[in-house]
Amino acid sequence: MVSRRSFMVAGAAATLGAPAWLLTRPQRATAGESPAAAASLPITLRNTSGSGTVYAYISGADESGWPGFVTADGTFRRLPSPSSVLTPVADHSIPLGPSGSSGVRVPLHQYVISGRVWFSVGAKLQFFVNPANGGGAPGMVQPALTASDPNWRTHWTFCEFTYNSANLYANISYVDMVALPVAMSSTGQAGPQSVPPLPAGALGRIAEGLRAQHAADGAPWDRLVATDDAGRVVRVMAPAHSPAGFGDYWQPYLDEVWRRYETTGLTVNGQGSVGKYTGRVSGGVLTFAGLNDNGVPFTKPSAVDIFGCASGPLYNSGGDARGAVAARLAAALNRSSLLVPGGDNQPDGVPADRYYEHAITNHYARLVHEHATIGYAFPYDDVGPTGAPAVDGHLQDGAPTSWTIEVGAGA
Template identity: 75%
Template sequence: MLSRRSFVTAAGAAGVAAALGSPLVSGALAPKAWAASPSLPLALENNSGSGTVYAYVSGADSSGWPGFVGPDGRFNRLPSPSSPVTPIADYSIPLGASGSAPTRLTLSDYIIGGRVWFSVGKKIQFFVNPPGGNGGVPGLVQPGFTSSDPNWQTNWTFCEFTYNSANLYANISYVDMVALPVSMASTGSSGSQSVSPLPNGALASIASGLRAQHAADGAPWDRLVATDSSGAVVRVLAPGHSPVDFGGYWNGYLDAVWNYYQSHTLTVNGQGSIGSYRGTVSGGVLTFAGLNTNGVPFTKPSAVDIFGCASGPLYNSGSDARGAVAARLAAALNRSSLLVSGGDNQPDGVNPSQYYTDPTTNHYARLVHQYASIGYAFPYDDVGPTGAAPVDGHIQDGAPTSWTVSLGAGAGGGGDQPPGGSGTGAYSRIQAESYSGQSGTTKESCTDSGGGQDVGYISNGDWLKYGSVDFGSSSPNQFVARIASGAAAGVSGAIQVRLDSRTGTKVAEIDFGNNGGWQNWQTVPANIVAGATGVHDVYLVFAGSTSDFVNVNWFTFTK
């Protein structure tokens, strides 16, 4: 079953949300890997353009007790207060001016359910609640998503992490909101890794798009945009946190889906060992043969159910099979992909270019994927055809030796920036048009998520060069490319990945032909056949048909 890419409530923090309506201690969970030492150098950078920035590092220790890391790198357990909503001590870490040297500390304790926070202009107000029904552990009250929260007009953001004996796992997600851009980088046993920040102007563009959507359909998309006292956008909330109920927004679409599947069969592939289930609608219930719904039938969900993927018929409860089907239904509904061509085969029958094409859809998710190069926009955004899910903005290392978190660009290596002589991380997303040399190709406008340009008019003998790509100390496992083709029948070719020259060591190859159109983008992986470590010039060398056979939007390497 898929993992939920949403904030996970930590054990022992129950009851906190009732005090301020705020989220609880939360963080990323990760599979066990190598053993990490409880000593991790952490660099906190200010690349925001602002001269007043504060950082915080929160989480829980190995026993689940919440607290903050101080400037000395040591974990400070919060006191257990007798009164609700008690202010805590100031654990802010002031950062230098934008572009100055990073503030450095060493994490000397393991931290679970952690967050690195940044705020601009003023400090974040944190509170603690007494223990209550949570095993005697106090509850940290974090900034929330309502206008009554004391941090509502503070410009704040965060990334999530867990650092334990298994690994460092850190991620950037837009499941709950889009705010100030954060980037990350790490070194360790998995080599050099990086996560790019939200592109400049993306927050404003998403906000503008939601306001335009409200003007078009009257739904409260504009109420997702939070501004400060000057009217500047400080964050955009996911619709699951909307201050206004979306009410019957989905009703027309759901009626059409339920009517269609009274006479058609919906196949949902649970993937892996789950297998496929086939369902039809009868008596207002979508029933899958052989699937025990554990007392929660698949009736028409509400807007809250769809946006949150965690309630009503979409609650991921019961058996693995029931949960897997619920996750895929939730993804299909958010993307409005159940009535498009191939929509009766979820998720395999639908190309990502068909997502969000119905007027009734999750327009927050649509806009996030239009302007952000990484990150999930709703809890089951990792559902999709093999290799076609959105890029997850995370780093993971079993034996990390350094971790850098930046407000703004910097730590993430600027994954969408042109490769340069100083070295681009192989595990960041490298845009095809950012080559340092080429032959035979042409840049063109791209309609893929994020827009920009792709490289096209590619045929046999053409090549692209990307200078000084840093693979770190261990080799990747896969090369992954975002490609499309509208080539004629029988026309195909190979994308060869070579090191240091056009005839250098071939580390991977993708063979590709027509997939439905020159802008019908598909994410295609290929196994690494020859190891690559250290810094190399990377060449994409094209072989095969003398006719154009492929367009390339971006590529990356993965562990």
């Protein structure tokens, strides 16, 4: 799905590393809403960062799946297919006004799917495009979380969205990183909605927490903190993007979990129409009675498997029962909730205040939830007890009349 050279090379619909379902899965009209008749959505882009040099970009794909950018006049500009890889994209930046001004209005009049609204402070972002494969659409190369990316030391952030005939669905996400805060609001058939930004100072506190965690356990949590040339925190990356491997970090916890479930049944509620499955460990494999494992048994996952939630025994097999069980195992492992009281009943048996109690856990997710108001911190952070409120930061409207996005100050 994603290949990498010196930095991210991907198709228009790809994210920085999160599974595609995170960006696309809820994009449907809510109950009782009628689909919008035609594309007509005024977007306001606002700068509250404290800087007078801020740029916005609106990227995505048209309804045919062809990647491009929305310009300041609301026109979607398709990317040409170049003759060579990593061809620079023409400048589609939208300069924003001074911090605290009323913002820039973009009269969007075309549907955009798998989109992002990007913001950069102090410098423009660089995008590239790769040639089409087999006569299809070219591949947009977006800013990536690696030091070889030309945007590495630039302060940038984004939110995700799709706007189609069914609805506007937009969300903030910390699955890949925490950076400049983004806030959103909308009006429309669903009424006024809003998504709060990362609280002031939260980025710095998360960075401090990760450095302190490294000092405590020696794991490379500090390597998740990226700084600019002045030493200011630019972003904090999720451990799935760590430049340093976590090796056998999870092994003591996994050993303890596997021992417990040799003698105790682990029940996983796949929720929805999936139903419940109970498993036990035998011969090093966690086997759930009646569950088709698609030839990929639930053995002990690696750190890469746990943080990424998409490989090894935790590979994303889609919407089947195995996929539902794997997602809930991935969430339980990231939260280290399998050994606490009620941990043998996932995800219903463990309240959120019992997550991240073990010394071995996803400390990035722990700190994000400690300092952020709302937002996913790993790919299956939407997994929760049946009936629990969503923890993501999204808005959705079947007939939106306005959408405002603003970027705030950093650490």
